Amino acid sequence: MELEIKREKLVLRVGTQKYEWHIEPRYWRNPFIYVGILILVPIAVYFLYPQWLPTVIDANLLAAIAIPLGWMTIGTGRMNFGPQFYIGVGGFTAALCSINLGWPPFVTLLMAILAGLIFGLLMSPLSIIAGGLYYTLLTLLFPLVFLEITFIYTDLFKGDTGLFGIAQMVNVGHFTVNQFLICLMSLFMMLLYMFIVDKIMRSKFAASMAAINDDEEVAEAMGVNVKKIKIISFTIPAVMIAVIGWFYAHYYGTFSGVTYLPLAFMVKVLLVSMIGGRVQIYGNVIGGYFIVILELFLSSVLGEYSQVVFPIILLILLLTLPEGLFGLYRKRRYREYLPTLHVRR
């Protein structure tokens, strides 16, 4: 392993592999502004409207689910309609370990990662066996089956009441400050995911993923190990999403299947992903904020009917905005810098 710093890029060599990483400061302005604004939001909310902190946390976490979901969609070339399954896996693992065994959050985090890894690996062959609509339907079924299981084994999962008494993530003794800290953590989590996925979307790995997304058979004929890449880009995002489940469990102190596993939650996540776009994942944050605000607005205006309106919005966006809001921006201000990826799904 060897790291070399050139004028405008870092070159990392691991064995016979070589990775290049552009560090030209003239491309740093926009990311800096973007991250700066994102950090200002919770601070401003804390001082001006502290009662809105949960909304900001929600938005960050939704975006943090949608970002790995984007990777999963591209890398497997299929739409996964059941990301909330992994929320359930991570959340229940964390909750059960915390309540029954009394383990602290950072230990339950490891367990949630492990559980996500196991379930991700177990389910990843689906992306090889099943294609198109069948895959989408199967992934849609899993969380619902999981929900049933929480009701059937209700003494373990407390399907009816939810699990209570999960250890708090942070506790400094002041409610608003707690929320502020959690808000910062959710932001950090989201930014970390964005950073990781963004780096992957600009790597060699992304080239193979984009090829798989367009035509698996041709990709394989051109030497891409399609199965390997699909399994990797199914499993790692699954783990990343499971970690968000862990976050939910320790943030609320309660965890119940009914909150996360039904379709309503899935629709929210997919909406964020639709609005945000899947290759250019920066839009997911805007998608997250947009959805939580839309949800507040719709439920205050329409009440119960907002449950119906959300899927309709999702459907319209699926048809009209394949590359998300950021895709629109990019179309207008197209600038070829590195080879760029466009992705169909």
Added chain:
Amino acid sequence: MTEILKIDSVSKHFGGLMAINDVSFSIIEGETLGLMGPNGAGKTTLVNMITGKYLADSGNIQFMGHDITRMPAYRRCKLGISRTYQIPRPFPELTALMSVVVSALYGKDRANQSLEDAATEATHYLEFCGLFSKRNVLGKDLTLYELRGLELARALATTPKLIFVDEVMAGLNPDEAYKAVRLLERAKEEFGVTILWIEHVMAALMQAAQRVVVLHYGQKICEGLPQDVANDPYVIECYLGSCHV
């Protein structure tokens, strides 16, 4: 005269249809082998079997001493087998450059190749195929002629030893067809690849191929020098459509 590929009595059926029935022949390193046959003769199926899209029902395929009969397609590619498609299959949402980059990155296990190195290399193949000015055009926006060039660039970028070319002239006007054939000849000179060339236009194969194999209803009915094959009464009969196997 070393054999680069040796096919030994392979068969493939789709349901009741024998698409390939006990076909054997070999390809010699450096040659251009023509593969002819009427529509539905099984030419594309044979290529699909050698490149790994389908597995042979029976028989044996050897490539440079490796038994590749049951090998997954991507490993055959890394060994040095590449192909173009009869109906071009570009990556519709990737730019021409990125499609070739994929081949350059994954077509062979190469040490010390970053994404940008691959892009530089891909540029070379695009330029060779006359597509440099189209490097930022999406696959779905290219014309048929450009797509044929892109298919070849993509195939060459995997640094193959053997290329299967499934019809270069179909659908092109005479001028473009001539250019496409010239491109293939140049590729052969410059990269020293062995070519198996499927074509319906007999005249083109007569000129370019050193040997010709003729398939009919999944069976090899003739193999030999182009002029001998062209004068074979049985082959002529099959092309006129009155023979039965």
